[in-house]
């Protein structure tokens with residue numbers, strides 16, 4: 649049981665940042681990753697469709713006998729985590745709880761900013777989790793939909809990204825938050841620009857590291873930590889045009905090129 653793979657999924661290839669961190673922290677774990685590149689982005693879709701797609705990705709991984717599921721996508725974690733937990737017979741970890749715990753450990757003035765896709769922000773999932781863990785914290789959240797294509801274009805220090813970021817981040821900056829959750833798989837790519845606008849005193853929280861750490865704790869608690877000497881890594885996407893391969897390299901590193909297999913969820 650413990651040497652079965654960890655299933656990781658995302659609406660696209662952004663979740664590879666989470667997979668990369670899991671591989672770094674847990675080098676004996678085998679991994680199966682699936683990104684729904686045929687239907688990304690999810691962040692501008694309705695909750696019903698996001699949940700339907702999330703369940704299809706869950707089924708794909710459960711059929712491959714994974715020992716646990718990591719929902720690397722903030723949008724699916726925000727909208728459909730409960731539904732996924734209901735159908736899963738293995739433990740499920742989303743990215744919201746780990747990022748919130750990290751943000752609460754970081755903030756000093758108890759003011760936290762959250763940025764994400766429209767679906768994530770409208771779901772108020774981050775706010776609910778923050779209030780659950782600490783009701784005294786003030787929260788300012790805002791949707792930054794254009795950050796996804798900007799990150800995919802590799803505009804990490806392009807002036808256009810700077811202009812968009814300045815516009816999006818105005819309210820979070822004036823809220824006085826000392827900690828900002830980057831509540832989307834793509835935003836860490838733009839962290840340089842975000843940091844420049846928010847200022848050096850604001851800490852940025854990226855979900856990849858905290859999620860990998862909470863996964864390690866979850867596996868340890870359930871006696872599920874693997875001891876594979878030769879772990880396997882499988883990466884699936886639902887569409888693989890040349891651009892997806894280039895962007896995947898940006899999120900995971902060149903080592904991913906040539907290893908993405910195309911599958912259909914039907």
Ligand code: DGL
Pocket residue numbers: 658659660662663688689690691692720721722723724765768796831832833834
């Ligand atoms: N993976 C999504 C997230 O973390 C971003 C891309 C999308 O909108 O599907 O919210």
